[in-house]
Amino acid sequence: MKKYAVMAFIAFLTISCTLSAQDNNRRGGQDGNRGQQREMRQNNQRETRQRANAQTRPATQERATAQQRAENMARRLELTSEQQTQVQALFERQDEQIRQIRQQNQQAQRQNQEEMRATRQRVTAEHNAELEKIIGTEKMEQVRRMRAEQNSRRTEQESR
Numbered sequence: 001m002k003k004y005a006v007m008a009f010i011a012f013l014t015i016s017c018t019l020s021a022q023d024n025n026r027r028g029g030q031d032g033n034r035g036q037q038r039e040m041r042q043n044n045q046r047e048t049r050q051r052a053n054a055q056t057r058p059a060t061q062e063r064a065t066a067q068q069r070a071e072n073m074a075r076r077l078e079l080t081s082e083q084q085t086q087v088q089a090l091f092e093r094q095d096e097q098i099r100q101i102r103q104q105n106q107q108a109q110r111q112n113q114e115e116m117r118a119t120r121q122r123v124t125a126e127h128n129a130e131l132e133k134i135i136g137t138e139k140m141e142q143v144r145r146m147r148a149e150q151n152s153r154r155t156e157q158e159s160r
Contacts (some may be wrong), residue, residue: 066091 064072070088073079079087132140 066095 042075066088070084073087074081074084131143135143157160
């Protein structure tokens, strides 16, 4: 009877240890690996898409001229020469409008940048004046030197 009890106890321990080990593998190892595998798969898919896009689209993508686009459309849609001429004129007007819009946007961006730079300089000067009133002239000179050192370090790091 004792033998059966000891055998049953050993069998119970063996089964419980085995089940416990399998449960730990599921929680710790495999779930972590599944996440890593999923992430690797997504990265591979992303890289594949990027490569495909790079191959289909040249690095310096130039738009076809209005004449080329009109000829292409005429060939695909079997347009008459009169229709092709009208389409080409339309494309040329569109190109000119787009060119003007881009120029206006660039000018607006430049103006905005200049305005922002002037505003930033004005606000910085005001803040520095307030700070100087609080900490005094000598300490403000120390602050200016510290800022200059930080800026020189930052430009050195950026140039590397």
